[in-house]
Amino acid sequence: xxxxxxxxxLLEQIKQLIADNDTQELRSMMQEFHxxxxxxxxxxxxxxxxxxxxxxxxxxxxxxVLTEMDEDVREAVLNNLSAKEIAEELEELDTDDAAxxxxxxxxxxxxEVISEIEDREHAKDIVDLLRYDENSAGxxxxxxxxxxxxxWTVLNCVGEMRKQAENVTRVHSIYVVDDEGKLxxxxxxxxxxxxxxxxxxxxxxxxxxxxxxxxxxxxxxxKIMQKYDLEAIPVVDEIGRLVGRITIDDIVDVIKEEADKDxxxxxxxxxxxxADDSIWELTRARLPWLILGLxxxxxxxxxxxxxxxxxxxxxxxFFFTPLIAAMAGNVGVQSSAIIVQGLANDDLKGSIxxxxxxxxxxxxxNGLILAVLLLLFTWVxxxxxxxxxxxxxxxxxxxxxAGLVGTFIPLFLHKRNIDPAIATGPFITTSNDIFGIxxxxxxxxxILGI
Amino acid sequence: xxxxxxxxxLLEQIKQLIADNDTQELRSMMQEFHxxxxxxxxxxxxxxxxxxxxxxxxxxxxxxVLTEMDEDVREAVLNNLSAKEIAEELEELDTDDAAxxxxxxxxxxxxEVISEIEDREHAKDIVDLLRYDENSAGxxxxxxxxxxxxxWTVLNCVGEMRKQAENVTRVHSIYVVDDEGKLxxxxxxxxxxxxxxxxxxxxxxxxxxxxxxxxxxxxxxxKIMQKYDLEAIPVVDEIGRLVGRITIDDIVDVIKEEADKDxxxxxxxxxxxxADDSIWELTRARLPWLILGLxxxxxxxxxxxxxxxxxxxxxxxFFFTPLIAAMAGNVGVQSSAIIVQGLANDDLKGSIxxxxxxxxxxxxxNGLILAVLLLLFTWVxxxxxxxxxxxxxxxxxxxxxAGLVGTFIPLFLHKRNIDPAIATGPFITTSNDIFGIxxxxxxxxxILGI
Numbered sequence: 017x018x019x020x021x022x023x024x025x026l027l028e029q030i031k032q033l034i035a036d037n038d039t040q041e042l043r044s045m046m047q048e049f050h051x052x053x054x055x056x057x058x059x060x061x062x063x064x065x066x067x068x069x070x071x072x073x074x075x076x077x078x079x080x081v082l083t084e085m086d087e088d089v090r091e092a093v094l095n096n097l098s099a100k101e102i103a104e105e106l107e108e109l110d111t112d113d114a115a116x117x118x119x120x121x122x123x124x125x126x127x128e129v130i131s132e133i134e135d136r137e138h139a140k141d142i143v144d145l146l147r148y149d150e151n152s153a154g155x156x157x158x159x160x161x162x163x164x165x166x167x168w169t170v171l172n173c174v175g176e177m178r179k180q181a182e183n184v185t186r187v188h189s190i191y192v193v194d195d196e197g198k199l200x201x202x203x204x205x206x207x208x209x210x211x212x213x214x215x216x217x218x219x220x221x222x223x224x225x226x227x228x229x230x231x232x233x234x235x236x237x238x239k240i241m242q243k244y245d246l247e248a249i250p251v252v253d254e255i256g257r258l259v260g261r262i263t264i265d266d267i268v269d270v271i272k273e274e275a276d277k278d279x280x281x282x283x284x285x286x287x288x289x290x291a292d293d294s295i296w297e298l299t300r301a302r303l304p305w306l307i308l309g310l311x312x313x314x315x316x317x318x319x320x321x322x323x324x325x326x327x328x329x330x331x332x333x334f335f336f337t338p339l340i341a342a343m344a345g346n347v348g349v350q351s352s353a354i355i356v357q358g359l360a361n362d363d364l365k366g367s368i369x370x371x372x373x374x375x376x377x378x379x380x381x382n383g384l385i386l387a388v389l390l391l392l393f394t395w396v397x398x399x400x401x402x403x404x405x406x407x408x409x410x411x412x413x414x415x416x417x418a419g420l421v422g423t424f425i426p427l428f429l430h431k432r433n434i435d436p437a438i439a440t441g442p443f444i445t446t447s448n449d450i451f452g453i454x455x456x457x458x459x460x461x462x463i464l465g466i
Numbered sequence: 467x468x469x470x471x472x473x474x475x476l477l478e479q480i481k482q483l484i485a486d487n488d489t490q491e492l493r494s495m496m497q498e499f500h501x502x503x504x505x506x507x508x509x510x511x512x513x514x515x516x517x518x519x520x521x522x523x524x525x526x527x528x529x530x531v532l533t534e535m536d537e538d539v540r541e542a543v544l545n546n547l548s549a550k551e552i553a554e555e556l557e558e559l560d561t562d563d564a565a566x567x568x569x570x571x572x573x574x575x576x577x578e579v580i581s582e583i584e585d586r587e588h589a590k591d592i593v594d595l596l597r598y599d600e601n602s603a604g605x606x607x608x609x610x611x612x613x614x615x616x617x618w619t620v621l622n623c624v625g626e627m628r629k630q631a632e633n634v635t636r637v638h639s640i641y642v643v644d645d646e647g648k649l650x651x652x653x654x655x656x657x658x659x660x661x662x663x664x665x666x667x668x669x670x671x672x673x674x675x676x677x678x679x680x681x682x683x684x685x686x687x688x689k690i691m692q693k694y695d696l697e698a699i700p701v702v703d704e705i706g707r708l709v710g711r712i713t714i715d716d717i718v719d720v721i722k723e724e725a726d727k728d729x730x731x732x733x734x735x736x737x738x739x740x741a742d743d744s745i746w747e748l749t750r751a752r753l754p755w756l757i758l759g760l761x762x763x764x765x766x767x768x769x770x771x772x773x774x775x776x777x778x779x780x781x782x783x784f785f786f787t788p789l790i791a792a793m794a795g796n797v798g799v800q801s802s803a804i805i806v807q808g809l810a811n812d813d814l815k816g817s818i819x820x821x822x823x824x825x826x827x828x829x830x831x832n833g834l835i836l837a838v839l840l841l842l843f844t845w846v847x848x849x850x851x852x853x854x855x856x857x858x859x860x861x862x863x864x865x866x867x868a869g870l871v872g873t874f875i876p877l878f879l880h881k882r883n884i885d886p887a888i889a890t891g892p893f894i895t896t897s898n899d900i901f902g903i904x905x906x907x908x909x910x911x912x913i914l915g916i
Contacts, residue, residue, distance in 0.1 A: 050676075052693045060815070226500075242722070243502045245715045247697065264714050265695045271718065272692070275725030276807060282732055283803030283890065284796055291808035292815065295828045302800050303832055309796045310836050313789020314843055320785040327784070331777050334784045335770040338791040338899055339763020345795070346734055346759045346892055350752050353733030357726060358741035365510070365742065378745045382753055386760050393764055440733065442796055449792055 020053040027060055034065050039072055046073055055084035063089070067096040075101075079108035082117065091120055099125055103132030106142065112158035112266065114138075115145035145260075153237050154230035156270070157251045157260030163191045166200055166218040170211050189261075191250050192221040197257040199250055201225050227252050230259060234270045239362060241267050277437070278360065282353060284309075284442035305442040312446030316341065316453045323457045326464075332398055333460050336407050337453055343386070343411060344418040344452030345445035351375055351422030352440045359430050360437075368427050372420055379419030383412040406463040410456040417455060418448045470503040477510055484515050489522055496523055505534035513539070517546040525551075529558035532567065541570055549575055553582030556592065562608035562716065564588075565595035595710075603687050604680035606720070607701045607710030613641040616650050616668040620661050623653075639711075641700050642671040647707040649700055651675050677702050680709060684720045689812060691717050727887070728810065732803060734759075734892035755892040762896030766791065766903045773907045776914075782848055783910050786857050787903055793836070793861060794868040794902030795895035801825055801872030802890045809880050810887075818877050822870055829869030833862035856913040860906040867905060868898045 033042045046054055058066040058081060070078045070093055082090055082105055094102055106114040118126060133139040141159035148154025162180045164173045177190065190203040201223040211220050227250045228237050241249055241264060251260040277288065284305035289297055326333060358364040387408040394404035422444055426436035483492045496504055508516040508531060520528045520543055532540055532555055544552055556564040568576060583589040591609035598604025612630045614623045627640065640653040651673040661670050677700045678687050691699055691714060701710040727738065734755035739748055770787065777784060808814040837858040844854035872894055876886035
């Protein structure tokens with residue numbers, strides 16, 4: 017397949033069809049597109065045009081379109097729909113997607129929307145899901161699943177399953193519960209089909225089943241499903257009752273968001289922004305880190321001011337401050353990034369002490385190689401061997417300290433249950449800039465004997 | 467479930483059991499663990515111990531363990547197995563995992579291993595898969611799938627499907643092909659079960675099915691599956707014949723690897739390394755970027771050397787060079803990161819020109835706020851208004867230029883089909899350092915009239 021590409025021409029054509037009120041052509045055109053593509057189109061339309069499009073298509077299609085749309089566009093479009101219209105959309109959605117949308121609605125209309133949902137079981141499930149923290153397994157799960165009681169016979173079971181499966185788009189597993197609703201295990205479709213109809217489920221089910229607690233963090237659920245290659249995982253409450261299930265497609269989104277967030281943190285962007293957000297939103301995400309950088313720079317300037325008396329004899333020292341600061345920053349970001357990634361992927365073994373020793377050796381090796389290059393260059397350029405030695409030696413020390421700081425801070429934050437990703441990027445760069453320049457002038461002063 | 471945690475005590479216990487040759491206890495212990503957990507254990511054992519463990523368990527378990535193990539440990543363990551033993555492991559694996567392992571084997575033994583595989587169909591599928599580039603849909607796909615001919619009746623179909631399904635762990639879809647093997651569409655299980663046994667498949671199949679070409683890049687396949695919430699996607703060759711299918715669990719790994727790679731690039735780590743790799747491997751990944759930083763620093767030093775005559779009257783200008791360099795670097799990384807992420811997620815709309823205008827406004831806004839702060843501080847600190855104005859004004863210009871460079875370079879690389887992620891991190895920082903300091907001294911000279 018050639019992936020769908022929203023061209024300017026196509027967008028213009030659609031806008032024109034909306035303006036012309038050409039419902040027939042629009043309907044047949046949209047039928048050709050996947051709902052994710054229709055959502056992409058809707059994101060680029062005005063709120064009025066997008067609302068027109070949503071009202072035009074039947075709720076079976078548009079409900080899926082809504083879940084794929086940008087949050088701000090969706091909110092604006094829902095604002096233009098009546099409680100009954102919104103309820104019709106929710107009716108078509110899986111409970112997890114429906115709960116997400118209800119969670120975004122203005123409080124005043126939630127009750128009215130819920131009361132308009134005809135399928136009362138569905139409404140009850142959605143309300144149940146609203147109770148869970150968005151940032152937990154409960155906030156991710158859906159109520160659609162197939163569960164059977166261990167005391168049923170295969171015959172009961174098949175009948176019940178047929179009823180339940182109607183609401184479930186993709187059956188990943190059949191879960192087995194006891195009379196209290198506690199998750200006991202799972203059932204393979206094959207065993208179910210080959211067993212005699214009078215067999216009890218308790219005699220044929222597989223007691224081994226992975227599950228997560230409703231309060232588990234999404235990142236943890238993602239790690240478990242990824243490690244064990246699961247396509248769905250059941251969710252249990254505090255006393256082990258089966259309350260929902262999470263599917264891999266929701267987890268893919270979690271993994272992507274986590275990675276994007278860590279990447280943005282490392283780049284000094286503190287909020288979840290996209291290139292197409294407003295200048296104001298982008299400023300709010302970027303400015304705080306820049307102010308931190310500014311303060312760091314002022315600190316560095318103040319330190320250099322303290323060594324002002326050296327400037328007449330050793331101006332060259334001041335020429336190398338950007339180099340020292342840059343190297344301290346680069347090494348710090350490298351070492352912290354490796355630790356942050358190791359922590360995120362759960363593959364750091366051994367003690368903090370061992371890590372620091374290793375990073376010290378690594379930084380020492382890199383530092384020495386770089387120092388030799390720097391020594392040769394400075395010596396040739398300026399011809400003052402002593403100054404060249406002072407600068408190069410400082411570089412080694414600065415790199416080692418920067419590496420240790422970059423390794424220690426994320427490990428320390430992680431121990432204190434703070435997201436270590438915050439330690440990468442501007443934070444580590446700025447503190448290493450200051451440390452680096454302080455060490456540099458201090459060592460230079462010592463060696464040059466001023 | 468509480469996720470499995472490999473403690474030092476558990477590892478010691480297992481090592482002891484291996485030393486004691488206590489096969490019975492080891493076997494019953496490993497039976498309790500998931501294969502991904504056994505792989506985690508094997509990664510921490512010596513090669514001899516890991517080999518012992520692999521030989522001890524039956525190939526049904528160990529084949530899965532092998533696929534989950536670290537590549538270097540797996541290679542070492544396979545080295546200790548005979549061609550026949552390796553073939554037994556391959557026999558149990560899906561074709562995609564088997565082909566990955568065969569791809570890692572030393573060339574001399576590949577043929578022998580393949581010839582030891584008893585299931586000749588399986589062997590043929592593995593050999594077929596070896597032909598595809600690892601970095602393509604063909605390199606990711608497996609041969610296990612359920613396909614039916616459009617000319618079959620429902621009755622033929624059910625019989626054929628039963629045979630095929632034996633080899634397929636999870637049936638995601640039933641694909642429909644014509645006599646030449648070209649992918650025509652898919653079949654819903656429900657339609658198949660409700661249709662009369664004499665109906666032809668061509669009359670009931672759904673002609674709409676997403677597919678990807680064997681040569682498609684894994685990142686593109688990931689984007690498509692993620693956008694359309696697919697759990698599996700069929701792969702077709704150049705003339706549209708169905709040759710395999712890719713499942714979402716493989717795609718999860720692709721997404722994770724892509725994100726990790728971009729993150730490492732931004733942090734100035736050029737190869738796929740982990741915290742537990744050797745100092746030598748880590749040096750090879752980190753040193754090149756540090757040398758780049760060193761060159762940048764030398765460039766900055768040379769520029770400052772060229773403005774040496776200013777040092778007697780305006781030493782303060784030199785104190786602010788780390789600040790200017792840091793701000794240029796930070797802004798550059800921020801703007802490039804947003805572009806790189808937007809490109810990776812395919813959500814950049816509009817022309818390069820528009821992007822640059824937007825970034826200019828954004829940088830101008832941030833720059834002005836920061837410049838006012840800097841102006842106040844410098845004025846109060848040093849009391850020289852003219853110098854303070856020169857420094858602050860330079861800061862605004864430097865930030866705007868850094869933002870434009872950070873926006874332009876990744877867009878430019880992307881147009882030239884070079885991975886834009888390379889433009890984040892040390893590359894952008896270093897070039898912005900040099901630009902920044904040059905602009906800074908040039909403007910200062912202009913304003914202070916030296």
